[in-house]
Amino acid sequence: MALNNYEEIVTNFASTTLVLAGPGAGKTYLLADRVKRLLDNGIDKGIITVLTFGKDANQHMINELTKPRGFNIPFKELPHISTMHSLGFEIVREKPHDINLLKTDLRVQEDENVKRLMYRDASLILDYTEDDSKEALKCKQYGDCKENPEEKKCQICEQYWKIMSKCNYMDFDDQILFACRILEKNPPILKKYQFRAKHLLVDEYQDINTAQFRLIELLSRESRNGLFVVG
CATH class of the missing domain: 3.40.50.300 (P-loop containing nucleotide triphosphate hydrolases)
Known part of the structure; x- marks a missing residue:
């Protein structure tokens, strides 16, 4: 230069x-x-x-x-x-209640294996397949979840977040979303x-x-x- x-x-x-x-x-x-x-x-x-x-x-x-x-x-x-x-x-710590999390003991789950298992569980709860869960996970890893409630992958993401919020967790990618x-x-x-x-x-x-x-x-x-x- x-x-x-x-x-x-x-x-x-x-x-x-x-x-x-x-x-x-x-x-x-x-x-x-x-x-x-x-x-x-x-x-x-x-x-x-x-x-x-x-x-x-x-x-x-x-x-x-x-x-x-x-x-x-x-x-x-x-x-x-x-x-x-x-x-x-x-x-996120400014207003965690907006995403159903608590400010105290807010944690980030970074274990990819745990995340995959929780996505699979979210799919099963909705009677979707493991392939559907993989598609949702791939979509979220790239930050492309459009939050469209009609799409399977977005429904799985929302169910996944419900599971995570019960533990006051968010995953690594969630911090940005x-x-x-x-x-x-x-x-x-x-x-x-x-x-x-x-x-x-x-x-x-x-x-x-x-x-x-x-x-x-x-x-x-x-x-x-x-x-x-x-x-």
Whole structure:
């Protein structure tokens, strides 16, 4: 990438920016540099949100921003940095009753084998087949459950959520789906997180699914010019 093009990318705060970059192209450094430029230009850390994919990537981003020989930003001056799923969990905790969960002892079930078994049970309760449960699970993994009560896969998903809610559980993917539901139903909560994401930076954009795209769209709806994605 030519220097002048790079400078234009990291300093253009007036429009939505999509940066296409392959593996090993320095995406983390680019995002960290963008954060540094925003802060240096007087943008308040409270309106900057950085979304990463996975705990390792999240820690890598924090390390890049804080290391003394790097951008050397004091930890207390960092903006909001989290994985997309962690942000989803934070949003769900704002209004868990909207999705029939309790705030106390709210847990995430991450065991894929348990999830498959519970989907199978949900299908059997509805007199559907195991193949139907697999279709519903595949749909949900990609974040494509359209919440259409007439579709088998959506009926299975709803039955699955009923089973999970009795244990005050949600699964890993639910964190994003439920966060979107809560944001759409609660304008004050949506406004709060939109304010925090007036400058929204997203890593690994090429890997997002439908639900994650929906979350990004909700957060950036009022400040498209602040959206900066790399993938």
